[in-house]
Amino acid sequence: xxxxEWIKKNTFxxxxxxxxxxxxxxxEKQGLTISLCLPTLNEEKTIGKEIIIxxxxxxxxxxxxxxxxVIDSGSTDKTCEIAAAFGADVYLSSDIxxxxxxxxGKGENLxxxxxxxxxxxxxxxxxxxxxxxPRFAYGLIAPLIYNPEMKYVKAxxxxxxxxxxxxxxxxxGRVTEILVRPLFSLFFPELTGxxxxxxxxxxxxxxxxxxxxxxxxxxxETSHIIDVYDKWGLKAFAQTDLDQRVxxxxxxxxxxxxxxxxxxxxxxxxxxxxxxxELPELxxxxxxxxAHSEAYEQVEHEIFEEExxxxxxxxxxxxxxxxx
Numbered sequence: 098x099x100x101x102e103w104i105k106k107n108t109f110x111x112x113x114x115x116x117x118x119x120x121x122x123x124x125e126k127q128g129l130t131i132s133l134c135l136p137t138l139n140e141e142k143t144i145g146k147e148i149i150i151x152x153x154x155x156x157x158x159x160x161x162x163x164x165x166x167v168i169d170s171g172s173t174d175k176t177c178e179i180a181a182a183f184g185a186d187v188y189l190s191s192d193i194x195x196x197x198x199x200x201x202g203k204g205e206n207l208x209x210x211x212x213x214x215x216x217x218x219x220x221x222x223x224x225x226x227x228x229x230x231p232r233f234a235y236g237l238i239a240p241l242i243y244n245p246e247m248k249y250v251k252a253x254x255x256x257x258x259x260x261x262x263x264x265x266x267x268x269x270g271r272v273t274e275i276l277v278r279p280l281f282s283l284f285f286p287e288l289t290g291x292x293x294x295x296x297x298x299x300x301x302x303x304x305x306x307x308x309x310x311x312x313x314x315x316x317x318e319t320s321h322i323i324d325v326y327d328k329w330g331l332k333a334f335a336q337t338d339l340d341q342r343v344x345x346x347x348x349x350x351x352x353x354x355x356x357x358x359x360x361x362x363x364x365x366x367x368x369x370x371x372x373x374x375e376l377p378e379l380x381x382x383x384x385x386x387x388a389h390s391e392a393y394e395q396v397e398h399e400i401f402e403e404e405x406x407x408x409x410x411x412x413x414x415x416x417x418x419x420x421x
Contacts, residue, residue, distance in 0.1 A: 098332055104290045107247070107335040111236030117159045120235060123242050130163045132216030133234055136206035138170040140224040141179055147222070147229045148183040154231040161235060166214055167224075168193070168206040176224075188213055194413060200403060204317035208405045211306045212414050218242075219306060223297035227343040237300035240335040248305045248333040249325050251291055252298035254342040270295060276356045277319060280363055284372055285323065287331045294322050295359075298339070305329070307414070311405040315355045316362020320404075323366045350385055354398055357383040361402045 098106075114120060124131065133151055137144060148165060155161045167180040167187045181187045191199040193209040207221060218241055220234050237250045273295050281288040288294065295318050309324040311317055325333055347355075361381070367373040383398045408414045415421070 098330075100287055100290050100331075103287075103331050103334075107240075107332075108292075108338070109236070109240055109335065110338045111232040111340070114235055114239035117155075117161060117231075117235055120239055120242060121159060121161055124161065127242065129218060129242065130216045131161060131218045131220065131238055132210075132214035133162050133165045134207070134210040134214060134219055134221050135165070135167045135180070135185070135224045136170070136203055136210070136221065137167050137172060137176050137180070137224045138203075139172045139174045139176060141172075141174040141176045143227060143229070144176050144224050145179045145183050147224060147226065148180055148185045150229050150231060151222075151234060152184050155234055161238065163216060164214060166210070168210045168213065170201070170203070170206055194411070196413070197405075197411070200313045200405075202313035202315075202317075202403075204311045204313040205405065207317060208311035208313070208408065211303070211408045212411075212417070217303050218300055219303065220300040221298065228341060232339055233298055234300075236337040236339050237298060240337065241300055241302060244335070246332060247335045248302045248329055249321070250300045250335045250337060251293065252296045252339050252342075253291075253293035253336055254296070254339055272352055272356050272359065276359060277363075280360075284367060285326065288322060288326060290331070291322065291334065292336060294318060298342075305333075307409040307418075307420075308407050310407055312358075312362050312402050313405060314362075314400065314402050315358030316365075316402050319359050320362050320366055323363070323370070327370055353385060354383060354400055357398075358400050358402050361400070365402070 135147060151162065151165055156165065165185045167185050168190055169177050169187065170190050177187050190206050190209050193213050210219060218238060220238055222233050226233065237252055240247050240250045273293060277294055278289060305325060309321060312320050361379050364376055364379060368376050381399050381401050383400055385396050387394050387396055409420060
């Protein structure tokens with residue numbers, strides 16, 4: 098499939114899926130179950146509103162979701178209490194698959210959700226969205242229900258370049274445009290069709306999630322995209338325009354840490370796939386500077402990109418889900 102053809106065929110707007118009753122009919126006809134996962138760490142300011150919106154609109158009013166679950170990394174605020182009070186199932190990441198131990202990172206939560214949740218489709222939505230709306234779930238789930246060949250649907254938050262009110266820039270966040278899009282342009286040109294590859298909102302079929310490894314840190318989304326592309330090709334992807342996403346912005350220094358972790362994960366993937374060969378041992382230390390009056394101090398950050406294996410490789414998972 099040519100890239101322009103893919104963009105035209107596999108790029109959607111959430112408004113195309115406004116008829117949720119029709120969506121539910123198609124879901125029930127296929128016998129699908131759908132789980133919503135909210136990975137959290139100290140999100141007490143926004144988690145309650147997200148659960149209220151999703152539960153009232155997509156469980157109580159329209160039964161699209163079969164479960165809403167919070168997978169928490171060990172919040173020290175009231176995230177878990179608020180989530181439970183508003184009706185979500187709440188799990189501590191450290192309590193899931195205890196024999197596998199506990200690692201720190203968002204990717205760890207996403208990986209353990211594959212074991213804990215029951216859905217044939219899992220929709221991940223970040224817990225820090227200020228302008229939350231049901232479209233953040235149904236807009237991503239719908240392409241999977243209506244298109245059996247699609248397996249992994251990413252969100253993006255700008256419209257395509259032209260729309261009825263005029264033209265506006267279209268693209269991802271700062272790390273996407275400065276790091277990931279240039280890397281994809283060099284090594285995986287077809288993947289440049291993804292407008293926001295690092296978006297935290299996406300819906301995926303279980304058959305995909307159980308078959309790919311999960312970096313526990315910043316590299317999880319980039320690695321997922323490369324692995325899905327390697328196993329199933331560009332046709333497995335779709336993307337949905339969710340209009341606008343309002344959330345807190347990260348400092349440039351924090352984005353540097355993110356970029357470092359993503360780059361390490363990317364290089365590991367390219368070597369594993371034979372795109373690059375005989376890379377040296379990659380250091381885990383990122384060095385940044387901070388100034389104190391007229392003195393300049395170099396600060397070192399150790400950033401590991403450890404990886405969890407495909408869930409299907411775990412005996413506990415195969416037993417729970419009847420995989421041979």
